[in-house]
Amino acid sequence: MKAAAFPLIALLGLSAGCGKPKGQAERPQAVINFHQLFSENCAACHGTSGKTGAGPKLNDPLYLALASREDMRNVIENGRPGTPMPAFGFARGGTLTEKQIGAIVDGMEKEWAKPVNLQGATLPVYGIAKAPPGNARRGQAQYMRNCMMCHGFGSFKGIAGPITDPNYLALVSNQYLRTTAIVGRIDWGMPDWRHRIPGHVMNDQDISDVVAWLASQRPKGYMMAENQSTDNSFANQSSPDSEREPKR
Ligand code: HEC
Ligand code: HEC
Incomplete structure (x- = not known):
């Protein structure tokens, strides 16, 4: 089915071409407004409202119930090496301060999280490091x-x-x-x-x-x-070129 194939193809395109979207040229570190930060840094892949785009949907109460603030902070800071998700933390060569990453996580929680009715089911564990090993x-x-x-x-x-x-x-x-x-x-x-x-x-x-x-x-x-056995154990893996800012 054509429609269903779109996300896969979009993801392939991303990894081939698009790098990290650039923030504003002037004093980008002063920005702590969630919407501005999200649209400048994340919207290209996750959609303006976090719902569309080739990257995972973030504006989703079930997702926000599953992933903790710490989980999200971790991936935004460190990225997902080997995937198009770039690292935004300074320590990983990114462009956002801790405060800005905090503002993004706060904004996602505040604007997009809602109570979820699990209908009696138990929410599974989010992190692959904490989940039972797979067979x-x-x-x-x-x-x-x-x-x-x-x-x-x-x-x-x-x-x-x-x-x-x-x-x-x-x-x-x-x-x-x-x-x-x-x-x-x-x-x-x-x-x-x-x-x-x-x-x-x-x-x-x-x-x-x-x-x-x-x-x-x-x-x-x-x-x-x-x-990828944990979000932090990627010391040996180099990032693909698509994650690097072009040098000028
Ligand atoms: C009722 C149909 C249905 C079932 C059952 C289903 N999926 Fe999906 N899944 C979809 C559709 C439709 C998409 C949309 C994107 C696409 O077509 O790839 C999707 C997308 C995905 C994606 C994201 C693909 C991307 O573009 O990155 C993953 C990963 C995935 N499914 C895993 C699974 C796994 C694992 C299971 C079983 C545990 C499963 N799905 C069962 C219909 C289904
Ligand atoms: C160049 C594209 C791109 C940009 C820009 C980007 N992301 Fe992502 N993001 C992805 C992709 C692709 C994944 C899934 C990677 C994987 O694990 O396979 C992802 C994963 C994530 C996840 C984890 C989803 C999970 O599995 O739990 C979070 C949270 C996230 N991104 C937040 C952000 C935020 C916030 C920004 C902006 C500060 C951002 N992303 C910018 C592409 C992007």
Whole structure:
């Protein structure tokens, strides 16, 4: 289906070309207004209101219930090496002060978070480092049960993008796969972890397993799976050129 393929293609385009959007030329560090910071630094990939664009949807109460302020601060500061998500913290060569990153996280929480009715289900763990370790063999069975009908397998094409494609998997982190497996993309037609099969809610272990299997489908020798075991353990991984500001 054409429409469903869009996000994948958009993400491929991003990693190929677009770098970090630039802030204003004058005194950019003085800006602490959330909307200005977000539109100058984030909107190109996450959409002006955090809902559209090739990057994950951030303006989503379920996502904001899942990820803590600390989780979000961490990824904004350090980025996701190996993906288009740039590091914004000074210590990582970025352009935003701690205060500005704090203002962005505050703004997302204040303007976009809402109480979420979990309907009796337990919210799974966000971070892959805290979640139970995944098992790829079990994960394949989970994929067949919970994902294949939309994302396809082998010669069977689903209505949604081929997330088992190694070229796609090379561009996304395990954390992104986990986040999406939990919160879904209801705006794109992907239900959250509770609502894919009637009466079947995926648990933490199921989600870890399916992520482990997807990670095992990355191109051979590709290191992201290991390096993404926590948001901080990427010391050996160099950032792709697309994350660098062009030198002038
Ligand atoms: C009811 C259909 C449906 C089911 C079931 C489903 N998805 Fe999706 N998923 C979608 C649609 C539609 C999209 C929108 C983007 C696309 O087509 O790739 C999507 C997007 C995604 C994306 C983001 C793709 C991108 O562009 O970055 C990931 C990752 C993903 N799904 C993982 C999963 C996993 C893992 C499962 C099983 C645990 C699953 N999905 C089950 C329909 C589904
Ligand atoms: C060049 C594109 C790009 C820009 C600019 C960008 N992001 Fe991202 N962002 C991404 C992509 C792609 C991901 C998913 C990366 C992955 O983990 O695979 C992401 C992931 C994230 C996540 C984590 C989602 C999760 O998995 O929990 C947060 C939070 C986030 N971005 C916030 C921001 C904020 C805030 C800004 C601006 C200060 C910003 N991003 C700027 C592309 C971008």
